[in-house]
Structure formats: C-alpha cells, structure tokens
Amino acid sequence: MSHHPNERSHLLQQAAWYVQPRPLFVGSNDIRLLRGGDALFPAMIDQIERAEREVWLATYIVHNDAAVQALTAALARAVRRGVQVHVVADGFGSLHTVSSTLAHWAAAGVAVAVYRPVRGWWNWLKPGHLRRLHMKLCVVDGQVGFVGGVNLIDDRIDLRHGRSEQPRLDYSVQVSGPVVAPIEQTTRAMWTRAQVGRDWRDELAELMRGPGRLVRARGLMRQLRMGLAQDRREAFTEAAHAQAPMRAAFVVRDNLRQRRTIERSYIDAIARARQRIDLVSPYFYPGHAFRRALRKAARRGVQVRLLLQGKIDYRFAAMAARVLYGELLGAGVRIFEYTPAFLHAKVAIVDDSWATVGSSNIDPLSLLVNLEANVIVRDSGFVAELAGELDVDFAASSEVPATQAGGSTWAVRVRRGLVAWAANLYLRIAGINGRY
Numbered sequence: 001m002s003h004h005p006n007e008r009s010h011l012l013q014q015a016a017w018y019v020q021p022r023p024l025f026v027g028s029n030d031i032r033l034l035r036g037g038d039a040l041f042p043a044m045i046d047q048i049e050r051a052e053r054e055v056w057l058a059t060y061i062v063h064n065d066a067a068v069q070a071l072t073a074a075l076a077r078a079v080r081r082g083v084q085v086h087v088v089a090d091g092f093g094s095l096h097t098v099s100s101t102l103a104h105w106a107a108a109g110v111a112v113a114v115y116r117p118v119r120g121w122w123n124w125l126k127p128g129h130l131r132r133l134h135m136k137l138c139v140v141d142g143q144v145g146f147v148g149g150v151n152l153i154d155d156r157i158d159l160r161h162g163r164s165e166q167p168r169l170d171y172s173v174q175v176s177g178p179v180v181a182p183i184e185q186t187t188r189a190m191w192t193r194a195q196v197g198r199d200w201r202d203e204l205a206e207l208m209r210g211p212g213r214l215v216r217a218r219g220l221m222r223q224l225r226m227g228l229a230q231d232r233r234e235a236f237t238e239a240a241h242a243q244a245p246m247r248a249a250f251v252v253r254d255n256l257r258q259r260r261t262i263e264r265s266y267i268d269a270i271a272r273a274r275q276r277i278d279l280v281s282p283y284f285y286p287g288h289a290f291r292r293a294l295r296k297a298a299r300r301g302v303q304v305r306l307l308l309q310g311k312i313d314y315r316f317a318a319m320a321a322r323v324l325y326g327e328l329l330g331a332g333v334r335i336f337e338y339t340p341a342f343l344h345a346k347v348a349i350v351d352d353s354w355a356t357v358g359s360s361n362i363d364p365l366s367l368l369v370n371l372e373a374n375v376i377v378r379d380s381g382f383v384a385e386l387a388g389e390l391d392v393d394f395a396a397s398s399e400v401p402a403t404q405a406g407g408s409t410w411a412v413r414v415r416r417g418l419v420a421w422a423a424n425l426y427l428r429i430a431g432i433n434g435r436y
Contacts, residue, residue, distance in 0.1 A: 023249035023265050023376050029177030031246050031377055033357070033385050037155045040146065040172045041067050047140040047174075048074040054084040056187040058137040060093035060359075063153035064101040071152065072105065079109035086110070088191040090133040091117035093151070096159075113194035130430040131255065133194070134370040136172070136359050137187045145183040147250070147375045148172025149346045149359050158342055160313060166341035169280075169393060171386075173357050173375055175248065182250045186373060246379045253360060253372040262360045262374055263367045267293045269350040273302045278390050279348040280307040283361040285320040285423065290362065291327065298332035307345075307394055310337030320363070320423070323416040329402050336397040345393075346374075347386065355383045364423050369430050 034040045048055055048071075055078060062068065075085050089102060091114045098114055106112040115133040138146040148171055153159070155167030175183070253262045270277060270293040277297055284306065286294075298304045306328070312318045325335055346362075349355045358374025360366040377383070 022261065022268075023251050025247045025249045025376075025378060026178040027245070027247045029175055029179050029246040029248045031177075031248060031375070031379070031382055032174040033382065033389070034146075034148065034150075034172045034174060035389065036167050036170050037067055037150050037153070038167060040148065040150050041071055043174050044138055044146055045071055045074045047144045047146075048078050051078050051081075051083045051140050053141050055086070055141075056137075056139045056184060056191065057085075057087045058089075058133065058135050058187045058190045059087075059152050060090045060132065060134050060136065061151035061153050061159070062087075062089045062094040062097045062101050063151070063157065063159070064097055065154040065157055067154040068101070068152050072101070072108075075105065075110055076108040084111070086113070086188075086191045088113040088115055088133065088187075088194045089152075090115050092129075092132055093134075111191075111195075113191050115190065115194040128431075130369060130426070132370050133190060134359050134366065135186070135190065135252070135373040137183055137190075137373055139180060139184040139187050142184050143176060143180060145175045145180040146172055147175065147183060147359075147373055148357055149344055158313065161342075164341060168342045168344045169338060169340075170344040171347050171357050171389075173377075175375060177246070177248075179248045179250050179375065183373075186250070186252055190371070246377065246382065248378070249376045251358075251374050251376060253367065253370070255371075260367070262358070262372055263287075263290065265356070265374075265376055266290065266348065266362070269348075269354045269356075270294060270297050273297050273304075273350045275302060275351050276387075277302055277304045277348070277350050278307070278387065278394070279305070279362070280343070280345045280390065280393070281362040282309045282313075282343040282345070283317045283321070283363040283366070284308050285317075285324065285363040285419065287364070287367070290367075291324065294328060294333055295331035298328075304333045305394060306333060306335045307338055307343070307390070307397060308335065309343040310339035310398060311342050313342055316419075316422070317363070319415060320419045323412060323419050325400060325404050326412065329400065329404055335400040336394050337400060338393060338397045340396050347390070349383050349387050349390065352380050352383050352387075353378055355379075355386050357386070364427055364432075368427060368432050 034043060055075065079085050087102075087105060087110055091098070094102065094114070095118055098117065102112050102114065116129055118129070136148055136150055150170045150172050155170065156165070157163055251261045251265055252258050253260070267290055277294070294304055308321050309318060329335060346360055347355070347357045354376070356374050356376045358372065360372035360374055366372050
C-alpha cells in the first residue's frame with residue numbers, strides 16, 4: 001500500500017507522542033481528582049450535556065443500573081443535538097450487556113463498537129483474545145478528558161458478589177489542556193480498531209513493511225524526531241517544557257511502541273523516591289524488577305506503603321499478592337488491606353511531586369497483556385490532594401503485621417510456586433515469551 005505525502009504527514013503527526021517509549025510531560029493542564037463513580041458520573045454527564053461536536057468513550061464494563069442509565073440519557077440527548085457519540089466496550093468485560101445496554105445505545109444513535117467480542121468458547125483458543133481492552137477513557141469535544149479505574153457500573157454493584165452498602169474504592173481524573181490530545185487519539189484508535197479492525201497505528205506499521213523497511217524505519221524515526229509538521233511539534237515541545245502548573249503525561253500499555261511504558265514509569269519513579277511511596281492496587285503481583293525497586297526504596301529509608309484488597313473478590317488474585325508479603329515485609333515495606341469495601345483503585349504517589357491515576361493494576365495482566373491507560377501528574381498540589389485521600393484510606397485499613405515476614409514455610413513456598421506457574425502459563429498462552 002502506498003501513502004500520499006499528506007497522509008504520511010498526518011500519520012506522523014498522530015504518532016508524535018505515541019512513539020515515545022517513556023512519558024512525555026506537557027504543562028498548562030488542569031486536573032481534578034474524582035473519587036469513585038459518585039464523583040465521576042456527574043462530571044461526565046455535565047461535560048456530555050455541554051458537548052457540541054463529539055464524544056469518545058472507551059470502557060471495560062458497561063452495566064445497566066441507575067447510575068449508568070443517567071449517563072445513557074445524557075448520551076442520547078447529545079445524539080439528538082447532532083453530537084457524534086462513539087463508544088467502545090470490551091467484549092468480555094461487557095459480555096452480558098452487548099445485547100442489552102449497548103444495543104440500546106446503538107438504537108439511540110450512538111456509534112457502538114465491541115472490542116474482541118466473545119461469541120463462544122472457541123474464541124479463547126486465539127491468543128489475542130486474552131488481550132482485553134481495560135482502559136477507562138472519555139473525551140468530549142477534544143477539550144475535556146476523563147481517565148481512571150472506574151467502569152460504567154455503580155460503585156455499589158459487583159458483578160460477582162451483588163450489591164453492597166459501601167462503594168468500591170476507586171479514583172479517576174478529569175483533565176483539560178494539552179494532555180487531552182493523546183487521550184483522544186487513543187480512544188479514537190480503540191474504537192476504530194474494534195469497529196474496522198485496524199487504526200492509524202496499523203497504517204504507521206505498514207509504512208515500515210516491505211523492501212527497505214529498515215531504511216524506512218530509520219527515516220520515519222528521523223522525521224519524528226526532527227519534527228514533521230514543525231509548527232505542531234514546536235507547540236508541543238514548548239508546552240512540555242513550560243513551567244506552568246500541572247505538568248502531566250498520558251501513558252498507555254499496548255502491543256506496539258508502549259508495551260511497558262506504565263511499568264517503567266512506576267519503576268523509575270520508585271527508584272527516585274526519597275521520602276514516601278504510597279501504592280494502591282487491587283491486583284498485585286509485580287515482576288522481579290518492580291519488587292526489587294520497592295525493596296531497595298524501603299531499605300534506603302523511604303516509607304513504602306501498599307494498599308491491597310482485604311475484601312476479596314477473586315481468591316486466586318488475593319493469594320498471588322499474599323505469597324509476596326513475606327519478601328516485601330522483610331525489606332521494610334508496610335502492607336495494608338482495605339476492608340470497608342471492595343478495592344478497585346489503581347493509583348500511586350511518590351514523594352510530593354509524582355502521582356498516577358489510571359486503569360493499570362500491578363499484575364502481569366495489566367503490565368504485559370491488557371490495553372491500559374494512566375495519567376501521570378507532576379504537581380505538588382494534586383499530589384497533596386491525592387495523598388490526603390490515601391491517608392484516609394490507609395487509616396480505614398488493617399496493617400499486615402511484620403511478623404508475617406518470617407521464614408518461608410513449606411505451604412507458602414508451594415503457593416508461591418503455583419502462582420508463578422499459573423502466571424507464566426497465562427502469559428505464554430497470551431503470546432508473551434520469557435518468565436515474569
């Protein structure tokens with residue numbers, strides 16, 4: 001396939017942030033912390049009601065409860081105003097609502113796409129079907145975006161365990177400013193990939209196929225670095241180095257250029273920590289490099305606190321985390337279990353200058369397999385706000401006693417070996433080579 005020079009330029013412009021293997025920070029953003037769906041859904045609805053051109057939304061789970069019905073009504077009203085509304089949902093996470101809620105949205109004029117629909121058990125024989133769309137993103141008119149861990153389901157409803165009085169612990173952010181652009185690009189790409197089977201990243205990859213692909217790849221990277229469409233790149237670079245508050249980077253985990261960007265961002269931040277690390281994840285089974293970074297931080301005097309699930313939803317996931325307790329406690333890491341409700345938040349802070357909020361757990365599915373999205377914020381005010389919320393969450397939790405760091409018993413060794421075997425088997429089936 002050949003590409004017109006203007007098409008080639010457009011692809012390169014889209015890829016300007018995407019080809020960076022590490023976070024690319026831009027300034028002059030406004031970022032608002034949102035606690036749970038109780039804060040997220042009204043904020044999304046408010047922005048959707050203001051939409052004039054388009055709404056892009058990507059999620060793992062779509063449910064049909066009162067909270068989501070209010071969002072559904074807002075989307076329908078937007079469509080009637082002439083707003084283009086695109087929604088992509090994961091075919092496994094939204095398996096039970098594909099024919100109900102999503103069909104209702106489509107009937108209302110929403111352009112609905114299902115990412116890797118599951119039509120039968122034979123789908124799981126394809127390794128690609130284990131790679132799910134786990135992002136939670138929404139962008140309105142290219143001006144306001146939402147990123148986090150909250151699915152389109154009421155915080156008090158769990159698909160496995162039913163209704164509870166206390167809401168899940170979860171976080172999202174509402175963002176405006178330059179960082180919205182890559183959020184919109186990613187959401188569009190997810191919808192296009194689900195609907196059409198390919199997106200602009202496939203076109204970019206195709207530029208590097210065929211005879212002379214090595215020379216073409218080098219030329220492509222040179223153009224990206226030198227800045228094709230110079231005016232746009234200069235504006236982006238200027239924003240990246242601005243001293244304006246709320247510098248932020250949007251990072252994804254995908255299967256092309258940013259395969260391990262989220263994981264490396266965590267490890268780099270942990271390696272630079274000097275005072276404090278608070279990390280919250282419901283599913284916690286990091287690889288060797290991640291655990292080593294946590295241990296080294298604790299041993300050099302950094303206060304390292306992990307907030308993990310105490311109210312269990314998946315027993316194997318809880319066992320996977322707990323087989324690591326002895327190793328981490330022995331290095332001085334403090335571990336807390338959140339028991340007031342189910343834990344679903346995926347957030348962290350490092351010292352007073354780094355924070356992340358997003359969809360990525362600290363386990364092999366999120367770090368190596370699923371499509372994930374986080375926002376990283378370098379702003380002392382935002383970090384302080386999130387730190388205050390997390391202090392409340394830790395205070396409501398139970399600390400695991402350091403005595404559990406004693407010598408490994410036979411039973412612990414067996415469980416640890418079982419978890420490691422299962423994790424590596426899953427990764428192998430999903431097409432990931434090497435040990436985790």
